[in-house]
Amino acid sequence: MSSDPWGRVDEQGTVYVRTAEGERVVGSWQAGSPEEALAYFERKYQGLAAEIGLLEHRVRKTDLAAKEAQTALDHLRAQVVEAHAVGDLEALAKRLDTLAGEIESRQVERKAARAKAADETRTAKEALVAEAEQLAESTQWREAGDRLRALVDTWKGLPRLDRKSDDELWHRFSHARSVFSKHRKAHFAALDAERDQAKAVKERLVAEAEALSNSTDWGDTAAAYRDLMAQWKAAGRAQRDAEDELWARFRGAQDVFFQARSAVFTERDAEQGENQKLKEALLLEAEAILPITDLKAAKAALREVNERWEAIGHVPRDAKPKLDARLNSVERAIREAEEAEWQRSNPEAKARAAGMTGLLQGAVDKLKADLEKARSAGNEAKVKKLESELAGRQALLDQALKSLEEFSG
Template identity: 50%
Template structure:
C-alpha cells in the first residue's frame, strides 16, 4: 500500500516522488522497508535541509558572521534544492534561502561601510599622532617630548586597518618630525656641553683664586673679593656634571677657611675693644646734660666739639656695639646741627649765599658719613669723618667772619 503526504509519496513499488509547482518529481526508490518508512526517511532528509536553512538564518543575527561566506553557502544550498532527494516544502526553503541571500547582501554592505568607517578612524588617529609629533618637533621640553615621541610608536602599532600606501606616507611624516626633534635636541645638548666646559674653566679659575686668598689677613679687601668671586660663580652657570660638585666643595672650603679666620680675628679684636665701648658709653652719659642747644647753642657746640675730639681718641669698639653707639652719637650731633641750622637760617643764610653753600656741603658730608656708618665700611667711615670735620671747620670759620 502506498504512503503519501501533501509534499510527496512512496508508491507500492518503492518509487519516491516529491511534489512541486511543475508537478511530481522522481527523487529515487525505496526498497528497505515499508512505504511509510520510506516516506519518513525522505521527510527527515527535508528536515535536515530545513535545519541548515535555520542555521544560516540564525547566523545572520551574529555580528561576527561572514556575509560573503553565508551568501555562498545559501546559494549552494539553493542550487541543490531542484535535485534534492527529500520530501517537504522545498519551494519555501528556496524562498527562505533567497531571504538569507538578500540579508547577506545587506550585511555585506554594512560590513563594508563599517570597515570604511574604521579605516577612516584609523587614518584620522594616525594623522592626529603625526600632527602631535610635528608639534613636538619644535619643543624644547627635551625629556617630556622625547618620552612622548617614543610612546607614540606604541600607539601607532596599536592602530590597525590603514592601507599600506597611506600608512607609509604618514609614517614618513612622523619619522621626519621625530628626526627633527632628535637633531634639535642633539644640537642643544652639544651647545650645553660646550657651555659647561667653558663654565668649568671659569670655575676652576675662581677656585684657584679663592684658594690663594684663603689664608689672607687683609680682611676687608679679601672679603670683598670673596663676595665678588661668589657673584662670578653664579654668573658662570653650571659646569660639567662630573666636576660641578667637586669645584663647589673646593670653593666653599676656601671661603670657609678665610671667613672662619677673619671671624676669629674680629672676635679677638672685639674682645680688646670692650673697654673702648665702655669709655664711649661713659662719654655719652657725661656730655648728655651739657649739650642743650635750646638753652645755650654756643655752649652746646663747644661741648659737642670736645665730645667729638675725645670720642675719636678712644678708638674702635666691638662690631655689635658700633651701630648703637654711633646712632646715639649721631642723635646728639643732629640736635646741635638742627638748632644751629635754625639759628643760621635766621641770620646768615638769607644774606650770604656762600654760607648757604657751605652749610649744604656740611649736610651732604653728614649724609655721606651716615651712609658709610650704615654700610659698616671702616675705610669710608674714616674718610667721611675727615671730610665732615673739614667742612665743619670751614663753615665755623666762615660763620665767625660773618659775625665779626
C-alpha cells in the same frame, strides 16, 4: 501507486516530487513498498531542511563570515534545486532567499562598520600625528619624550588602514619623533659643551679663591670673594660630580678666609665695645656744657672733648650714629649760640631792625588815627576793615620790637 501532498510513487517504483513547475523525478524505489519509498525521500528532505536550519542559526547567531555564509548558501541552493527529496522544496528555496537577504544585509552592515572603524582609526592616527608634530618642537625634553613613547604604544594598539594611508601617516609620525630626537640630542650636546666650559671657568675661580684664602686684607679680599661668587653663579653648572667637587674646594677656601677674618673682627669688636663705653662717658661731659652761659668757656670745653673723642678710636658700627648724633647736638647748640652772639653785635642788622620797627610803628599809629575817625563817623564797615589791618601790623610791630630788644641785650 502511493502519494502524499509533495510526492508520489508510480507502479514502476519511480518517485516524483511536486513543485510549482510540475512534477519532477527524484529517484526510483524497488526494494520495498511505495510508502517506504516516500518515507525515505522525505527523510532526505528533512536532512536538507536541517542543513538550512543550521546555516540560519550560524548566520543569525554567530559571527560567520559573509563570504563563508554565501558559499554555504550557494551550495544549499544547488542542493534544493536538484534535490532528490520529497517535501516543500519551494519553502526551502524561500528560506534560502530570505537568508540571502540577511547575508547581504550583514555584508552591508559589516562593510559600513569597517568603514566607520577605518574612519575612527584614521581620525585617531591623525590626532596622534598632529600631537607628535606639535611635540616635535617642544623643549620639555622629559615630558615630551615620555608622551611620544606613549603615543607609539597607542599607535601600535590601533588597527592598520589601507597601506598607502597608513604608510603616509606613519611617515609623518616617525618624522616628528625624529625631529624631536634630533633637537633633544643637539640640546644636550650644547648643554655638555656649556658644562665643560663652566667647569673650566670654575676651576679658574677655585684657584683664585684658594690663592686668596690666607689674605689679611679683609675689605678688599671680602670684595674679591663677592666678585668671585658672582662669577661662579654666572658661569652656569658643570657636570654634577665636577660641580660638587669644585664647590667644596671653592667654599673651603672662602671658609678659611672668613673664619680668620671673623676671629680678628671678634677681637676688634671687643676693643670697640670698650671704646663705646669711653665715648658714652665723654658724652656726659659734653652734654653738661648745656645750657650755655659762657660761650667762650663752652667752646673751650668742647674742643677738649673733641680731642679726647678722636683719641679714643672706633666704636661698633651700629652704635656710631647714635653717639655722633649726641655730640653733634652739643656742637650745634654752640654754633647757634655763636650765631646769636654775632647777630646781637652786628650794627647793620641792628640798624635794619630799628628802621623796620620805625616804619611799622608809623603804620600802626596811622591806622589807629584812621580807626578813631571811622568810629567817630559811625562807618562800621571801615572800622571793621581798619581793625583787621591794625591787628596784622601790630603783630609785625611786636615781633620787630622783640628782635630789636635782642640786639640790645
